[in-house]
Amino acid sequence: MIESVSTLKKLRKHQFLLQEGDIWNFNAFVCEGCFRRYHIDENGNEHTLQFSIENWWTGDRESLNLGTPSKFNIEAIENSVVLLIHKDQFEMVCEKIPSFSNTISSILQKSMTVSQKRIQADISLTAEDKYLHFVQTSPQLASRVPRNMLASYLGISPETLSRIRKLTARK
Amino acid sequence: MIESVSTLKKLRKHQFLLQEGDIWNFNAFVCEGCFRRYHIDENGNEHTLQFSIENWWTGDRESLNLGTPSKFNIEAIENSVVLLIHKDQFEMVCEKIPSFSNTISSILQKSMTVSQKRIQADISLTAEDKYLHFVQTSPQLASRVPRNMLASYLGISPETLSRIRKLTARK
DNA sequence: CGATTCTTTGAAAACAGTCAATCTGTGTGG
DNA sequence: CCACACAGATTGACTGTTTTCAAAGAATCG
Numbered sequence: 001m002i003e004s005v006s007t008l009k010k011l012r013k014h015q016f017l018l019q020e021g022d023i024w025n026f027n028a029f030v031c032e033g034c035f036r037r038y039h040i041d042e043n044g045n046e047h048t049l050q051f052s053i054e055n056w057w058t059g060d061r062e063s064l065n066l067g068t069p070s071k072f073n074i075e076a077i078e079n080s081v082v083l084l085i086h087k088d089q090f091e092m093v094c095e096k097i098p099s100f101s102n103t104i105s106s107i108l109q110k111s112m113t114v115s116q117k118r119i120q121a122d123i124s125l126t127a128e129d130k131y132l133h134f135v136q137t138s139p140q141l142a143s144r145v146p147r148n149m150l151a152s153y154l155g156i157s158p159e160t161l162s163r164i165r166k167l168t169a170r171k
Numbered sequence: 172m173i174e175s176v177s178t179l180k181k182l183r184k185h186q187f188l189l190q191e192g193d194i195w196n197f198n199a200f201v202c203e204g205c206f207r208r209y210h211i212d213e214n215g216n217e218h219t220l221q222f223s224i225e226n227w228w229t230g231d232r233e234s235l236n237l238g239t240p241s242k243f244n245i246e247a248i249e250n251s252v253v254l255l256i257h258k259d260q261f262e263m264v265c266e267k268i269p270s271f272s273n274t275i276s277s278i279l280q281k282s283m284t285v286s287q288k289r290i291q292a293d294i295s296l297t298a299e300d301k302y303l304h305f306v307q308t309s310p311q312l313a314s315r316v317p318r319n320m321l322a323s324y325l326g327i328s329p330e331t332l333s334r335i336r337k338l339t340a341r342k
Numbered sequence: 343c344g345a346t347t348c349t350t351t352g353a354a355a356a357c358a359g360t361c362a363a364t365c366t367g368t369g370t371g372g
Numbered sequence: 373c374c375a376c377a378c379a380g381a382t383t384g385a386c387t388g389t390t391t392t393c394a395a396a397g398a399a400t401c402g
Contacts, residue, residue: 039291047295049287062284101272108279113233115286116220120210122293123326124218127358148380155294157359162382298390319348328391333350 011076018074024063033080048153182247195234204251219324
């Protein structure tokens with residue numbers, strides 16, 4: 001059973017699943033709630049790399065693969081529940097159940113597609129179009145995530161996002 | 172042998188490996204040269220999603236997985252040679268040689284890491300810092316790729332890139 | 343060479359960021 | 373339950389950056 005190789009962890013809003021400098025050794029499946037993974041730059045600005053809601057994954061792949069200290073923070077932005085699977089146990093399961101590897105592979109493929117779409121938006125669109133694109137592709141998140149975090153995800157300032165929203169609201 | 176399930180294809184500079192609207196059925200390993208994958212938006216502007224040089228892969232994952240017409244063009248920007256492996260043959264090899272799946276998985280992991288770094292740069296950095304970051308992380312490409320294509324990769328205009336280069340040159 | 347394409351430059355306009363102030367809502371402790 | 377504090381969101385004025393458009397200057401290739 002999956003429970004035998006994993007642990008459920010509850011986090012309240014504002015609690016951290018991972019903090020910068022820590023080493024990340026898990027695969028984390030979000031059962032309930034919402035997390036965001038972000039980075040703090042040298043000027044103290046936060047940049048959100050990922051939001052993860054129910055039935056999706058979170059974690060720091062780089063820290064997991066290389067065993068290096070993470071450069072990210074992962075914070076619960078709602079009261080949440082995650083299933084944590086330690087990497088050793090994860091590898092064990094992969095070996096025991098070959099079809100599991102395929103599942104992982106297809107999750108990775110899906111992640112790649114999502115990332116590609118985001119890069120395309122980042123390099124192609126204006127601030128306004130980035131926002132509209134986000135609302136269109138992730139309406140659930142758009143209403144669930146605080147605006148300042150959304151701005152840091154889109155790579156624009158909170159003020160700019162506020163103005164864009166005002167403009168696009170009327171119509 | 173790998174040759175039995177694949178074909179070598181030579182392309183001259185400016186030739187296309189894939190054109191928008193076509194369906195992509197391969198995995199393509201670059202043996203020699205350099206490709207770029209780009210998208211043309213409704214205003215006719217090109218946006219470069221990927222450069223692929225020797226020992227790396229190219230293709231359109233979305234078209235490959237879903238069997239849908241591609242939204243991308245893949246163009247040889249140097250005289251190049253690619254190894255094309257048809258998806259059916261690729262799957263066959265995966266089934267025959269289980270360890271091959273792991274190889275694929277680790278390539279995907281690497282791709283994801285690269286994409287994540289790019290997203291982080293896209294949402295965090297100014298035009299100038301994006302350029303400097305690119306030069307630092309991909310010095311080979313920086314000297315090999317035409318500047319207008321580099322600009323379209325960084326999400327800035329060719330004029331801005333030209334000005335940035337002038338500024339950063341002296342020092 | 344000539345033609346084409348790429349790159350650079352300049353000036354103006356559009357866009358997004360910053361800073362500071364105000365407004366809003368939420369939650370906490372008295 | 374209210375008042376207060378606090379964080380998030382909005383607004384305005386200003387600054388700075390980036391784009392756009394047009395033109396001139398390299399570089400490349402037949």
